[in-house]
Amino acid sequence: MSTPSHTPHSDVKAATTNSAASSNDMLAKSGVLERFFKLSAHNTSVSTEVIAGITTFMTMVYIVFVNPQILSAAGMDASAVFVVTCLISAIGCIAMGLIANLPIALAPAMGLNAFFAFSVVVGMGVSWQVGMGTIFWGAVCFAIVSLLGIRSWILTNIPKCLRIGIPSGIGLLIAMVGFSNAGIVVASPATMITVGDLSSLECVLGALGFFIIVILASHGVHSAVLISIAVVTAIAALMGDIEYTGIVSMPPSISNTFGELDLAGSLDVALMGVIFSFALVSLFDSSGTMIGVTEKCGFTDKRGRFPRMKQALITDSATSVVGAYMGTSTVTAYIESSAGVAAGGRTGLAAIVAGLLFILVIFFSPLAAMVPGYAVAGALVYVGILMSSELAKIDGKDLTESAPAFITAVMMPFTFSITEGVAAGFITYCVLKVGTNRWREIHPGVALVALLFIIKFAFVDGH
Numbered sequence: 001m002s003t004p005s006h007t008p009h010s011d012v013k014a015a016t017t018n019s020a021a022s023s024n025d026m027l028a029k030s031g032v033l034e035r036f037f038k039l040s041a042h043n044t045s046v047s048t049e050v051i052a053g054i055t056t057f058m059t060m061v062y063i064v065f066v067n068p069q070i071l072s073a074a075g076m077d078a079s080a081v082f083v084v085t086c087l088i089s090a091i092g093c094i095a096m097g098l099i100a101n102l103p104i105a106l107a108p109a110m111g112l113n114a115f116f117a118f119s120v121v122v123g124m125g126v127s128w129q130v131g132m133g134t135i136f137w138g139a140v141c142f143a144i145v146s147l148l149g150i151r152s153w154i155l156t157n158i159p160k161c162l163r164i165g166i167p168s169g170i171g172l173l174i175a176m177v178g179f180s181n182a183g184i185v186v187a188s189p190a191t192m193i194t195v196g197d198l199s200s201l202e203c204v205l206g207a208l209g210f211f212i213i214v215i216l217a218s219h220g221v222h223s224a225v226l227i228s229i230a231v232v233t234a235i236a237a238l239m240g241d242i243e244y245t246g247i248v249s250m251p252p253s254i255s256n257t258f259g260e261l262d263l264a265g266s267l268d269v270a271l272m273g274v275i276f277s278f279a280l281v282s283l284f285d286s287s288g289t290m291i292g293v294t295e296k297c298g299f300t301d302k303r304g305r306f307p308r309m310k311q312a313l314i315t316d317s318a319t320s321v322v323g324a325y326m327g328t329s330t331v332t333a334y335i336e337s338s339a340g341v342a343a344g345g346r347t348g349l350a351a352i353v354a355g356l357l358f359i360l361v362i363f364f365s366p367l368a369a370m371v372p373g374y375a376v377a378g379a380l381v382y383v384g385i386l387m388s389s390e391l392a393k394i395d396g397k398d399l400t401e402s403a404p405a406f407i408t409a410v411m412m413p414f415t416f417s418i419t420e421g422v423a424a425g426f427i428t429y430c431v432l433k434v435g436t437n438r439w440r441e442i443h444p445g446v447a448l449v450a451l452l453f454i455i456k457f458a459f460v461d462g463h
């Protein structure tokens with residue numbers, strides 16, 4: 001990171017002599033924003049940061065439409081989840097900007113929301129309140145790991161094939177939810193899943209939404225996902241498939257979800273694998289995303305470390321703890337923040353701008369309630385593509401690396417569970433390394449996790 005020598009006095013002098021600089025930026029440079037965010041040291045200005053914040057917001061605001069749809073499948077109140085999603089994204093982004101001064105936006109993680117709703121609540125049959133409790137404890141574990149600084153120890157000792165397999169599997173799981181939302185993949189008694197009625201309105205509009213996103217994103221349009229959701233929803237309205245209920249209103253109450261989590265009920269031995277999955281996956285998800293975004297900023301060193309990393313991870317995990325309390329699934333650093341970085345964002349001011357915009361969205365709850373499930377299907381498949389793209393980095397010639405990555409990734413959509421994917425990956429890795437006489441490559445921590453999962457399968461799940 002380049003940090004030219006710099007004093008407030010030299011700023012004022014430069015500002016008065018540089019006629020090209022806008023008066024706003026000159027004021028800001030000598031003012032509180034310059035001092036707090038160190039704008040000149042980061043080679044940026046207030047206007048660049050504001051544009052970057054708006055860009056990041058536009059690429060990720062789809063989550064306020066998608067998250068209520070996914071969490072309502074778990075029986076949660078969609079309008080309360082809408083408000084909580086806006087609020088927690090605002091809190092997370094603003095906290096990240098103030099505490100870590102990084103242009104990283106936070107919001108409820110895609111993937112973990114689907115895991116919570118479809119695998120933990122619907123699949124395992126636990127109540128959403130207990131499921132939210134597992135998210136809370138998972139976030140507390142993540143916060144402890146970040147506070148104690150053992151995060152880098154975990155990240156360096158978990159094999160690359162599992163680190164890549166996990167987000168890839170989550171991507172496939174999200175894509176599966178998208179296909180199902182659009183009715184493109186449906187249940188079948190004979191083959192478990194099969195193709196739906198491709199001539200139906202939901203399939204056609206779901207597919208249209210997907211193509212809009214991919215084409216626009218290929219042209220570098222940052223709000224591709226938002227535009228796709230808007231176009232598909234508008235067509236659905238014109239075709240009479242949804243009822244117009246308005247655009248703006250006062251925010252609905254969040255009392256149906258706020259503080260409703262079951263903290264004691266979720267501390268059940270049968271749910272330890274789920275808590276572990278939430279903790280481990282959020283650690284990978286956040287660290288991987290933050291490293292990706294800060295690399296784009298030019299902030300990372302050779303080992304992938306970046307300034308104020310600890311503050312960033314603690315802010316992320318603490319926001320997840322608060323989010324679970326308010327009523328939303330795990331909060332993570334959004335990879336979409338790279339769009340803001342591409343627009344020049346380098347400081348926390350960009351994250352704060354994105355956060356402030358999330359507060360404004362709270363007033364658009366009727367609009368969110370009108371969005372049909374198939375209008376967000378394309379977004380889900382698109383996020384799936386982004387998350388699985390890492391699979392290409394696996395060494396295909398070494399089966400003891402490629403097989404665990406593959407098993408981790410495919411077990412998630414096949415079992416509809418992130419935990420089963422993580423477990424299968426750890427166990428496969430250890431078995432293959434032992435079976436090929438390469439057991440020395442297994443870190444004791446990885447062997448312990450594999451053993452714990454075997455014990456869970458044999459003695460907890462089997463009873």
Ligand SMILES: Nc1ncnc2[nH]cnc12
Pocket residue numbers: 108109110111112285289332333334335336383
């Ligand atoms: N789980 C996730 N990780 C990083 N960026 C995301 N954007 C949406 N979901 C995400």
